[in-house]
Structures are given as structure tokens and as C-alpha cells.
Amino acid sequence: xxxxxxxxxxxxxxxxxxxxxxxxxxxxxxxxxxxxxxxxxxxxxxxxxxxxxxxxxxxxxxxxxxxxxxxxxxxxxxxxxxxxxxxxxxxxxxxxxxxxxxxxxxxxxxxxxxxxxxxxxxxxxxxxxxxxxxxxxxxxxxxxxxxxxxxxxxxxxxxxxxxxxxxxxxxxxxxxxxxxxxxxxxxxxxxxxxxxxxxxxxxxxxxxxxxxxxxxxxxxxxxxxxxxxxxxxxxxxxxxxxxxxxxxxxxxxxxxxxxxxxxxxxxxxxxxxxxxxxxxxxxxxxxxxxxxxxxxxxxxxxxxxxxxxxxxxxxxxxxxxxxxxxxxxxxxxxxxxxxxxxxxxxxxxxxxxxxxxxxxxxxxxxxxxxxxxxxxxxxxxxxxxxxxx
Numbered sequence: 544x545x546x547x548x549x550x551x552x553x554x555x556x557x558x559x560x561x562x563x564x565x566x567x568x569x570x571x572x573x574x575x576x577x578x579x580x581x582x583x584x585x586x587x588x589x590x591x592x593x594x595x596x597x598x599x600x601x602x603x604x605x606x607x608x609x610x611x612x613x614x615x616x617x618x619x620x621x622x623x624x625x626x627x628x629x630x631x632x633x634x635x636x637x638x639x640x641x642x643x644x645x646x647x648x649x650x651x652x653x654x655x656x657x658x659x660x661x662x663x664x665x666x667x668x669x670x671x672x673x674x675x676x677x678x679x680x681x682x683x684x685x686x687x688x689x690x691x692x693x694x695x696x697x698x699x700x701x702x703x704x705x706x707x708x709x710x711x712x713x714x715x716x717x718x719x720x721x722x723x724x725x726x727x728x729x730x731x732x733x734x735x736x737x738x739x740x741x742x743x744x745x746x747x748x749x750x751x752x753x754x755x756x757x758x759x760x761x762x763x764x765x766x767x768x769x770x771x772x773x774x775x776x777x778x779x780x781x782x783x784x785x786x787x788x789x790x791x792x793x794x795x796x797x798x799x800x801x802x803x804x805x806x807x808x809x810x811x812x813x814x815x816x817x818x819x820x821x822x823x824x825x826x827x828x829x830x831x832x833x834x835x836x837x838x839x840x841x842x843x844x845x846x847x848x849x850x851x852x853x854x855x856x857x858x859x860x861x862x863x864x865x866x867x868x869x870x871x872x873x874x875x876x877x878x879x880x881x882x883x884x885x886x887x888x889x890x891x892x893x894x895x896x897x898x899x900x901x902x903x904x905x906x907x908x909x910x911x912x913x914x915x916x917x918x919x920x921x922x923x924x925x926x927x928x929x930x931x932x
Contacts, residue, residue: 550888551858555594555867558814558844560641560719562868563596565861566882569849569870570645570776572680574900575908576617580604581627584904585617586634588866591879591909595639597790600722600817600870601631603647606709608728609665610730611657612649612688614681615902619644619709625716631718631835643774643814644713645722646706646764650730651691652784654678658689665702666691666782667733667740667747667756672785677751679900688784696744699756702730706904710773720772723760726819728784731757735779735794738787758801761813770811774847775802778819792834796799806843812858815845817870836865854885880913889914 555562568589575584589599605611606617611637628644635642651666658664669691677685694702710721713750725731733739734756740747746755764773769837777796779788788794808810839846848860849870857869875881877894884891898907 545714547854549861552855552863552870553861556844557598558812559598560598560814562598562641564594565858565884566876566885567849567867567870568592568597569872570601570602570724571614571872571876572613572799572900573600573876573906573908574613574615574902577610577615577902579616579618579629580623581617582617582786582904583630584741584908586631587909589631589642590634590638592875592881593635593638594641594882598741598868599640599642601644601718602643603843604709604713606646606648607705609662609707610648610660611680612653612729613657613665613900616647619646619712619716620705624861625712627894628713628716635792636717641719641770643720643722644716644718645724645776646709646713647701647724648705648730652678652688652729652735653691654680654686655689656681663692664689664729665694665698667693668695670739670741672728676784682722683901687837692867693742696746699746700757701776703756703759706760709768710764710768714768714772714916720770720814721764722774722776722817723759723764724776725757726776726778726786727781728786731760732778732784732786735798736786736788738782738789739785743928754797754801757798761802761805765813770809770813772807772813772814776817776819778821779832780820781819792837795806795809795834795838796841800883803841803843803879815843815847815868817849818845819848820848832865839865845888846859854888857885879909879911881901883914889913 552564555565561800574594607620626845651664653664655661667916671690672688674687678688713721735753745752780791820831847868847870848866860866873894877892878884892911895907
């Protein structure tokens with residue numbers, strides 16, 4: 544249970560970062576980085592959603608040319624990308640926000656059209672994602688994912704190194720830290736979930752083996768930039784991209800147990816653990832809440848939760864101690880001033896799903912309206928916007 548009076552607008556100390564409120568911009572793929580380079584549109588988008596003492600997590604950002612599974616998503620593996628991201632980070636910092644770069648490799652959730660030389664996507668397995676799931680192609684149509692190629696045991700350290708190099712690039716670009724994407728059926732999740740991982744080497748079979756790749760990635764990134772700049776996102780109970788596991792509760796607990804142990808070994812907590820939950824299936828709400836609460840109680844550090852939160856549910860989660868911070872996705876897409884709207888309990892703009900993944904630098908991206916000037920708090924530093932409610 545949190546301290547009495549704790550709300551979405553209570554300040555919070557997240558490691559070495561002092562936050563003025565607990566509303567977080569969730570990582571959201573938007574496909575606006577033309578050619579993989581963040582441009583002026585991204586500068587505007589992230590700046591719009593920045594608040595003094597606020598916390599933002601970027602969209603999934605590619606750690607290598609093989610990591611791609613969407614058109615026009617940004618990377619963090621080239622000097623040109625690092626230089627372009629500096630403009631975004633500097634603009635966000637100028638508004639007083641903290642920003643982490645989410646490190647992303649989609650693994651088998653890709654297509655040969657996205658792979659260098661038209662090669663097969665890499666994964667933990669040779670099994671393809673089923674036709675139930677579709678992939679957005681470069682021409683705006685949808686197709687099925689290509690059959691992947693299981694990484695050889697000897698290749699895995701090279702992929703681990705890609706995460707480390709990407710983290711160093713992110714810090715070079717000025718980011719305050721990195722979030723390792725380990726959920727949603729992407730590469731790390733493809734090693735963790737027993738519904739995907741069919742390996743017979745030291746990276747498959749037992750829970751210890753299935754967690755090995757993840758822990759090697761976290762250890763490498765921590766060694767590169769320090770635990771206080773590293774976070775991890777996971778979704779043990781979400782089956783996106785056929786990412787199923789026979790025991791998601793214990794998978795989550797096993798991951799948390801290993802991260803807790805690593806934190807003790809290095810003498811510092813990670814910045815946070817970010818858990819994506821899934822609501823919306825009738826009859827599952829209580830199970831989802833209880834499962835997430837179990838993980839929250841087990842983790843020794845800052846806990847961010849995302850997935851289906853409204854103002855009321857977010858307030859309740861923080862007040863009851865089920866989350867330290869709450870990340871918002873779709874509502875943040877359509878409400879650049881979401882923090883203020885939640886504070887004032889003002890109406891929210893409705894999001895337009897059809898423009899989530901288009902490439903227009905303005906439409907459906909930076910053109911959602913703010914509250915009228917008469918209702919805006921123009922100087923956040925001298926307002927009561929983040930006083931307890």
C-alpha cells in the first residue's frame with residue numbers, strides 16, 4: 544500500500560531521477576522516422592508530450608539493421624541516427640522531461656523485405672508466426688511474417704553485443720537511460736516463452752536456459768551504461784505474435800527473481816521494471832490484476848505498469864501500491880497534454896486508429912488539439928498542476 548494521499552500527481556524518486564508526477568508516456572510505434580532517421584516530426588511529437596519532471600519512453604528503436612519489422616521506425620545503431628536523436632532529446636530536456644530510449648529487436652516478427660539482403664529474420668526458433676498475426680508492409684498493406692532462422696548458439700553473443708552498443712549510442716545521443724524491450728513476442732520474448740522457444744542448447748528447455756539470453760542482454764547493457772540507466776519491459780501473460788507460455792505467472796516471477804539477484808550483485812537497482820498487462824477479455828480482469836500485483840510485490844525496485852489504464856484505474860493502482868508509475872499509450876497519442884487533462888479531469892480527444900502507423904509527419908501525429916488556451920497552465924513551474932489531488 545502506498546503512503547496515504549499518493550496519487551498520479553504525487554512526486555516520485557525513480558532512482559536518481561526526480562519526477563513531479565507519475566504519468567508516463569508509453570513506448571508507441573508510430574512509423575514517422577522516414578528512412579529510420581528521427582526528423583523534425585519526432586522532435587515536435589515528443590516535445591508536445593513533455594512536462595517539467597515528466598517521464599517519456601521512446602517508441603521501439605532498432606538496435607541493428609536486422610531488428611526491423613515496421614516501415615519507417617527509428618534506429619540507434621548509426622552515427623546519423625545518434626545525431627538525429629540528439630535534437631529530440633535536447634528539445635525534451637528543454638521542457639524539463641526525462642527520456643529513455645527503448646531498445647528493440649523484433650526477431651521473427653518481421654519479413655524478408657525488412658532484412659538486409661532479403662535474408663530470413665533471426666529468432667530463437669525456425670517456427671514462423673501463424674497467419675493469425677499480420678505485419679505492416681512498406682506499401683501500407685498487410686502480409687504474414689516470413690519464416691525465421693534460429694540463431695546458432697555461437698551467434699547469440701554477437702546479438703547481445705548489439706544491445707550493448709545501442710545502449711552506448713543512446714547515452715551518446717543524450718538519453719537519460721534505456722529500456723530493453725523484452726515483451727510482445729519480439730526477440731527476447733521469443734527466447735523466454737516456451738510456446739516459441741524449442742531450442743535444445745543452453746538457451747532452451749528449462750526456465751534457467753530460456754532466461755539466459757535476457758539476462759546476458761541486461762548484464763551487458765548494465766556493464767555498458769550502469770544499472771541506474773537501464774530498465775526492462777516485459778509481458779509474460781500477453782500472447783501477441785504467438786508469444787504464449789504454459790505458466791506466465793511463474794515466468795514473470797522467474798525473470799523478476801533473476802533481475803533482483805543481478806541488482807544485489809551489482810549493488811544498484813535497475814531504473815525500473817515495466818510490465819505490460821492485457822485487459823479487455825471478459826472474465827479476466829481479476830486474474831490480470833492479481834497476477835500483476837504478484838509480480839509487483841516480488842520486484843525489488845520501481846514498478847511501472849501499462850495496459851488499459853484510465854485516470855481512475857491509474858489513480859487506484861498508485862494509491863493501492865500496485866504501481867509506482869503508470870504508462871499511457873493510445874490516450875497519449877491523441878492528447879499531447881494528457882498530463883494536464885488527467886490532472887484537471889478534462890475530456891480526452893478520441894484517438895484515430897487509422898492514423899497510428901501512417902507516415903504523415905503531421906496528420907494523426909502532431910495535430911491533435913491541446914486544451915483551449917484559457918484552460919492551459921502556461922507556466923508549469925509556477926502552477927499547482929502537480930499538487931496532490
